[in-house]
Amino acid sequence: DQNKFQAIISHCKEYGFIFQSSEIYDGLSAVYDYGQYGAELKKNIRDYWWKSMTQMHENIVGIDSAIFMHPTIWKASGHVDNFSDPMIDNKDSNKRYRVDHLIEGFAETLAADAAAALIADMEALLKENDFAGLKKLIEDNQIKCAVSGTVNWTDVRQFNLMFSTQLGSVSEEASEIYLRPETAQGIFVNFLNVQKTGRMKIPFGIAQVGKAFRNEIVARQFVFRMREFEQMEMQFFIRPGTQKEWYAYWKEERMKWHQSLGLNPANLQYHDHVKLAHYADAAVDIEYNFPIGFKEVEGIHSRTDFDLSQHQKFSGKKMQYFDPEINQNYIPYVIETSIGLDRCCLMILSESYEEQDLSTADKQDSRVVLKFPAKLAPIKLAIFPLTKKDGLPEIAKELMASCKTSFYCFYEEKDAIGKRYRRQDAIGTPFCVTIDHQTKEDGTVTIRYRDTMEQERIPLAQVKEMVMRKIME
């Protein structure tokens, strides 16, 4: 549903969630800035992931490694040679395509059987890196899929997705380095540091969150595919031979995490990889049903001992672990969980966004509401004095002072209460309280719930505790 997708993009801009980067200069393609509420939402998701991974798992610790790394790391990891997508240009329109996206687009116009056959053919050719075959597949299918006119394609070629830059001044010996295309390698190269200093015993994990950069061939679909984005990754180090069990464990554990965000289980699915990356012996995606269809949000990969072995080979350092239980040295195997924070924000926005018609017989009315889980909402509680006088703002500000040390609150005294409620709905604030004249008499306030729009009176003294309880759920 492209309309819903466009509506979400407009809403994000209008209410301070996500802006096009460098907008006053007409923008920068596939780069986005998070505004005041987007930054809070993103932080809340990041914190929730971090806590679930580290605090909630006694054998997982978090690190924060640098974006710049020794260039040989990307040789060892295979990114210099393999981190590329096949692309093709249309000579008539001068448009560039990622080959797999182009063919997937063709498949969408076909009946289910034919589409599945086309995708299977594509995956087989991709696996063999058969570029001539891929070009032929495109030419054969453009007619079937009604791509109009004669289409004049270039050959298929590889396009490396890494950004490079120079480290050091020109007069010194400058060396070419890369902006990391994933955070995982920062974990692998710190494996020994963390294992030794943390006296970690296998199985154990290392988590980190940070920016990654990819020069995507066609970057579109809002924050789904960006050139600068944030990843939340965890590498779980295990004894060789136990990868099947741990892969199954993390596959399930991560799906549970997604469900704990309040997502409808019907909007989540697994997608097994047919074409495995050069480092993996099993891989699955968790996909979410975005308004633009089911798409990858997270990958779970069984990476064998590929990365640590490569770093041992290229650095000359022993990337080994002595396992006291079996009295043996080995290079650990790894299960990775890798999720995009921006895609996760888009997932939560897509799930939460609702346009509601609230018209009654005598009045047209509607609202846009973001039904965020309370723990992820940018603002938890809005506090409104009914009027600007009679001592009501004083009581409201006192409540504000007592709550803001514990969670994010918003204070407002302008406009009619109904209007104020609607503005909070649009940014997903789960609770609003109004201080009125009755508050002065009996110490109660009106609390209004975002999703049901129901209102009830509760003691002022209970507001803070109630909100605290809801955001811990």
Ligand code: ATP
């Ligand atoms: P895709 O097939 O969509 O290009 P990928 O399989 O290359 O993604 P991974 O390398 O497995 O992605 O990266 C792990 C996670 O990082 C993805 O599941 C996704 O959430 C996120 N991610 C990857 N590339 C981007 C991007 N360009 N913009 C935003 N998030 C991204």
